[in-house]
Amino acid sequence: MAAKGWGKSKVTRESLLPYVASGVIPEFNKERWRVPPANEVEPLPRPGEFVLFLSFLDRGFALPTSDFLRQLLAFYNIKVSDLGPHSVQQISLFVALCECYLGCPPYFPLWVSIFHGRATRASKNSEALIPNGGITFQYSPEPSVPRRLNVRSLPREQEEVVKEMRQAIQALKDSGLTAVDMYNCWLGGG
Incomplete structure (x- = not known):
């Protein structure tokens, strides 16, 4: 299925009031958030x-985002809107793996060693990403080879920590940890 371009936003301040009332987004403050102007068809963030997207908020993605997500976005020089649903799921499962099974905050160098990214371009000779989810992250059973998104190799001091963490993950798998267990943890059922 081909990705569609952006459409004019139907979001108004009034449509955001339930999110403000529930605490998902903070009270309106022009410095903290804004609705798109009426003449803005494609998002033009300052x-x-x-x-x-409201659909993100409806599914539990709230602000402020985590340090890990901000680091991931900065590292790859991408925006939240560049992430497709599968990528958001991969990021969430990685956080569950770290927090629920490794007992630590998400460790970005471990992410880089496990996942590789791919950018889907608007056209073959374009640098522009497809609108709405042009970045896909995929699990790699072998240490990730920096590629596709211009990822650099890990510094040597981080390589040893990542090696130990990958060994801990392998031990968890050897003792019976499955993808279903991780989904249950992520969804709050385990």
């Missing part, structure tokens, strides 16, 4: 802003 410096320091990013696009957030």
Whole structure:
């Protein structure tokens, strides 16, 4: 299925009031968030802003985001809107793996060693990503080879920590940890 381009936003301040009332987004403050202007068809975030979809909020993605997610976005020089649903799921499962099974906050160098990314371009000779989810992250059973998104190799001091963490993951798998267990943890059922 081909990706569609952006459509004019139907979001208004009034449509966001339930999210404010429930605490998912903070009270309106022009410096903290804004609705798109009526003449803006394609999102044009100002410096320091990013696009957030109501469907993300409906599914539990709230602000402020985690340090890990901000680091991931900065490292790859991407925006939240560049992530497709599968990528959001991969990121969430990685956080569950770290927090529920390794007992630590998400460790970005471990992420880089496990996942590789791919950018889907608008056209063959274009640098522009397809709108709405042009970045896909995929699990790699072998240490990730920096590629596709111009990822650099890990510094040597981080390589040893990552090696130990990957060994801990393998031990968890050897003792019976399955993908279903991780989904249950992520969904709050385990």
